[in-house]
Structures are given as C-alpha cells and as structure tokens.
Amino acid sequence: MNLHIADYLIIIIYFLFVIGVGFIIKRRIKTSNDFLTSGRNIPLWITSLAFISANLGAQEVLGMVASGAKYGIMTVHFYWVGAIFAMVFLGVFMMPFYYGSKARSVPEFLKLRFDEKTRGLNAISFAVMTIFSSGISLFALAKLLEVILHWDFEVSIWLAASIVMIYTFLGGLTSAVYNEVLQFFLIVLGLSPLVIVALHDAGGWSNIKTLLQPQLTHAWRYMGNAESNPMGINFMSLIFGLGFVMSFGYWCTDFLVVQRAMMAKNMNAAQRTPIIAAIPKMFMPLIVVLPGVIAIALLQPAMASKGFSIPSDGKGGLDYTMTLPSLISHYYPTGLLGVGITALIASFMSGMAGNVTAFNSVFTFDIYQSYFVKNKSDRHYLIVGKAVTVAGILLSIVTAYIAKGFNNINDFLQLVFSFVNGPLFATFLLGMFWKRTTGHGAFFGLLAGTIAATLTHGLTLAEGKGGWIYPLYEIHSGMGQAFIVASVSWIVNFCTTIIVSLFTKPKPEAELTGLVYSLTVKPSYHQDKWYLRVVPISLILIAITIILNIIFF
C-alpha cells in the first residue's frame, strides 16, 4: 500500500485538528476537576458519542472485522447480546448511583459504598490495566503501520504518543472526549464508503448468503450445539457468559466508559448517555462486522475474478487481523485511502487517549490523593494530574516496547484483564441492590472471583491455551473458554460476597442513602416528554434489538 501526497495531507489535517482541539480546550482548564472530570458540563450528544467512541478503539475496529471474517454474522452477538442490554441497564438502574453519589470515579464509588480497601484494590488493578491497554494500542498501531505502509516502528510509536500527549496534556478529559467524538465521525464516515462499495461488489447481501455456509450468515440458528457453529459455543454460554457476565462487567463497571456518562450536565443526561449511545452502537455491526463477512464472501471461488485477498498467517490460515486493511487497500483509491488510514489511526489514538485520561483520574484521585498526599490545594492536584498524564503516556510507550519484545504478552494481559474484570459486576450488583452487602464481603468476593478465574483457566484447555495447572477439561474454542472463565469467577464472587457479608457487620442505613437501590429516591421524569424519559427510550431500544436478532436469526 503506497500513499500519495493527498493521503498524507488528510493525515496531517487530522493531526492538526486533534492538537488544535487541545489548544481550544486548554483555556477552559482552571481546576483539577476541569482537567480530570470535565466539571460535569458536557452536552448529552457529546457524552453519548464519547461513550461508544471510548470503546471504538483499534482492537474493536480491527478485531470485530476480523471476527466477522472468522465467525461470520455471529459476531453481532457482541453488540445485540453483549452491549445494548448492559448499556440500557447502566442508564436505567446504575447511573443514579454513580452520578447521584457525586463520586469522581468508579473506585471512589466503591469507597463510598464499601470501604477503602475495596476502592484500593479496584483502583490499582484498573490503573495497571489502563496503562497496559494504552501501550498495547500503541504497539498495535505502530505494528500495523509498519506492515501496511512500511513506516518505521519507532517513528510511529513516538509520533502517535506525542500527539495524544499534547492534546490530553492541554485539555485533559474534555480534550480527549472532544477528539473521541471527532474520531467517531471519522471512523464511521471514513469506513462507510468501504462497506457500500464492497457490498455492491459482492453482489449484495442476498448473493453473500448464497456464497457462504449458512453458519456464517445466521446469528442464532446454529447455536444449539457448540460443535455446529464457527464460534464453538452454545447459546447458554453465550447468553450467560457474554450477555450477562462479560457484557455487564464491562459496560456497567469499567470506569473508562462510565466516566463519559459521569461528565453529563445533570442526572437525566447522565442516565440517557449510555441509552442514546446504544442507538449508534446497535448499528455499528454495519461498519465493523459486515465488512468481515463481505471479505470472506469475496474469497469464495465464485468471486475469484474480484482479485481480493487476505494475507496468510504463516500457519496455513488467514491473518484475519489484516481483513480491514486488505479491504481498504483493495477498494480505496488515492485520497480516500488517506481517509481510511486516518480512520484506523484515529481508532488507535482514541483507544489510547481514553485509557490515559481514565488512568490519570483514577491515579490522581484514588491513589495519589487517597494514599499519598491528602489535603493539598486544588492547583497541586491539577499539576499532579498533568504530570500523571505525561507519565501515563511514557509508561504506555514502555509497554509498547515490552509488547514488541514478547509475542504472547497481549494474550497474557488480556487474560489477566478478564480475571480482574470478570467478577466485578457481581460486587456492584450486590452492592447496589442488597443493603446487607459489606465491605469485607465485597473485597474477599473480588479476590475469590479472581482466584477462581485463574484456576478455571489453569484447569481448562482450548485451542492450545490454558490448562497450565492440569488440562482437566477441554473446551471447543478460546472464546468459549473466556466465557466460562468469566462465568465461574462471577458466580464465585457472588456467592463469596453473600457468605462473607452475612458474617460481617454492614454499614448503617444512614450511610447508604443514595448508594443502594432500596434506600434511594428514584429520579422521576414524568413531567418530561416521552422521548426525553429514560424508560420509554430503553423499551424501544430493547424491542429493536430483539427484532434485529430475529431478522438475522
């Protein structure tokens, strides 16, 4: 793939704009809250788009296109099962606690609801995870640019990191969020022509269905048995593992996304943020799953005349990660090629900036201010927040170099993340809906859940992974293994938290007002028009999601 001067011009315009946004926002930054939490002053349309954009990193864009090529239309489960319901639940049930408690972060909410040690455990694990995620995003960007454009790995890393550093250092969270919205439009509009052209070239959806095996074009029909579908999982594992444990664990507790809703101007906007975000999220498979399915259709013998190909992975299979770059290279002419490459760069930078801004909020408020230097002036914490931003970027660069040196570090880190994140939703669910839940219960439940996840992975084997203690049980696919690990960790956390809570002393009810469902006055929007109210929009979204699942059954 060779770029023309016009392609470079588009990339340069993009870089200038994201840096320019940082300079514009800089004038608004007066306090540590402005820098780290945006001062709860961001319009709804921006918080909503930032909410999904924070999740629209490169791993999402490249990964979902790759999954679309590998597993077919079943990949939509990550949206229509694994996202929409959790986003609606967050908006309707959980945002009143997050927003109403006035906590500045998810770990701070855990401190208010439970105790200091639960906050510390969550804050430290989250801070470490965000840095590694950011570093992996940086590594993946540099690696991709090296492979497809033959750009120097070092130059790519330092250039991308420097640009993210400039705009996050200047404008903090607001700057990152504003750029996420720009990046959202760039990714969606930049990749839309690709979908249209490739779909037309493949003869439309009806022709794709005749070209491919039915397992690749039906979302549910072959889910009755794990062996009869390409994902290697049955519908029970999918619904509980992905649809409940992993989905709710991510969308409802991960500070990276919840932070975007916490920036809203008022409670109603905070509740509607994930719900409005669910609308574009619902249709995101058109941009990130459909291209993968089209790519596989184009590889069929009947389509050989199209000349499309995906590089080999060197082991006799296809390098599915290269599906999207291959489509861009095949269909985009000079000019639009620059738009496509810029969209890819934007997705990497969006992922990195989101992680860095979440890291600096948690580190400054939940680690530095809580454990090291208390009761200093606001200016002190503003300076620390800025210094932590620089440190976060530098640590991300170090992580990117570590990832370069160790081939399996990405897999290893993803595994560790799932061990920590898997059980987390059980803690929040019990904490918010059962006032008897105690701080000791939450803390030991989290620890037990993480240990259970580690043991389950060590005792199960899937596609050559896991089984490092003893390969006691074999699972059809790595994805199925991930769902089972998450499910076991969630159940162990749930049970442990209940048992320990029953034997320990709960907080007085007076301290739980606004933090537990039964002790909180529910926000009422009956005076608003129906489309401004949370529940009616949520019901419509759920109905549309069910209809989409039926259409692609």
Add this chain to the structure above:
Amino acid sequence: MYKKLNNLGFVIGIFFILISLVLIIGGLVSDALANKLNFYTGFSFLVFGVLMSFLNRKDDKDVQV
C-alpha cells in the same frame, strides 16, 4: 469565528469540509485522485460538514467560554 471554535459541532464540520475539498479539488486537478468514489465521498463529507458546522446547538452554547 474564534468563538465558534468552542463549538465542537463547528470544528467537526470544518474538518469534514476540509477533507471533502481535498477529495473534490484533488480529483479535479490530479489524475491520481480522479475517481468516482472520491467525488461521491467528497460531496457526502461536504454536506455532512456544512450541516455540522451550521446546525444550531443550544447545548454547545451553554458550555462556551
């Protein structure tokens, strides 16, 4: 004009207008960019950019400094 830069919709609109101009004008003056897909996309971006730039958002004005 400078005050408008505080409006994110305006900034995003200008970005897409600039990209559309690269695609459309580039296609008119350079053979390398003279492709139907560039023109269609360029015009789509132009329409989107103009709408984003000049759509009046009360919400945005509230946060202007």
